[in-house]
Amino acid sequence: MALRASAARKTLGNWFRVGKSMAVGGLGHRQARGLQTFSLPDLPYDYGALEPAISAEIMQLHHQKHHQTYITNYNKALEQLDEAVNKGETAKVVHLQSAIKFNGGGHVNHSIFWKNLKPIAEGGGEPPHSALGWAIDQNFGSLETLIQKINAEGAALQGSGWVWLALDKEAKKLRVETTANQDPLITKGTNFIPLLGIDVWEHAYYLQYKNVRPDYLKNIWNVINWKYAIEVYGNEVA
Numbered sequence: 001m002a003l004r005a006s007a008a009r010k011t012l013g014n015w016f017r018v019g020k021s022m023a024v025g026g027l028g029h030r031q032a033r034g035l036q037t038f039s040l041p042d043l044p045y046d047y048g049a050l051e052p053a054i055s056a057e058i059m060q061l062h063h064q065k066h067h068q069t070y071i072t073n074y075n076k077a078l079e080q081l082d083e084a085v086n087k088g089e090t091a092k093v094v095h096l097q098s099a100i101k102f103n104g105g106g107h108v109n110h111s112i113f114w115k116n117l118k119p120i121a122e123g124g125g126e127p128p129h130s131a132l133g134w135a136i137d138q139n140f141g142s143l144e145t146l147i148q149k150i151n152a153e154g155a156a157l158q159g160s161g162w163v164w165l166a167l168d169k170e171a172k173k174l175r176v177e178t179t180a181n182q183d184p185l186i187t188k189g190t191n192f193i194p195l196l197g198i199d200v201w202e203h204a205y206y207l208q209y210k211n212v213r214p215d216y217l218k219n220i221w222n223v224i225n226w227k228y229a230i231e232v233y234g235n236e237v238a
């Protein structure tokens, strides 16, 4: 199937170790002497399976071009870091931190984002029940109020970034958080666990929604995979 979200590796967001003679399928044939590098994860659904909420064209570009670019640049930065560490080049090590944060963050965030989405026919958009449903009611009053809050904060986020439904493990509370650029949620604190992350970069919606980010945010709830959030929440609070 032409639009099937196939990539070089079946594993979702996993690294694999590059041996001396092992080719890196989705990333060309780079070798890195035991350095852990990353490959583009497959999507668990077809590119067109989230329509009409998100078009196949957006999904394909977003996955194959944007996410792939973060991975490619993250791998490059890791290799440069490895070299700089081995040579004791501290200034170079420090210099590489921004590329690692941006591209590594892009890989982390998109790997979560794909799992946060699900076709309607497979249960996308079905509201959460169980312990997470209770926690949402307790923390925000209702699911509708939570969605309004996420949409408002996502729409108000200046420039590019992400809006999250987070579990604050220390406070044992759910929170709505935003991060700029490709900063992953952990940059707000290691106590924050991402349950849902919504990409509000223009590349996530512009081809379909133009500059109307609120419409994208409104429609994305039809394909949100609450089962994923329930699972993560259940594992963290167990």
Ligand SMILES: [Fe+2]
Residues within 6 Å of the ligand: 062, 066, 110, 199, 201, 203, 204
């Ligand atoms: Fe994105």
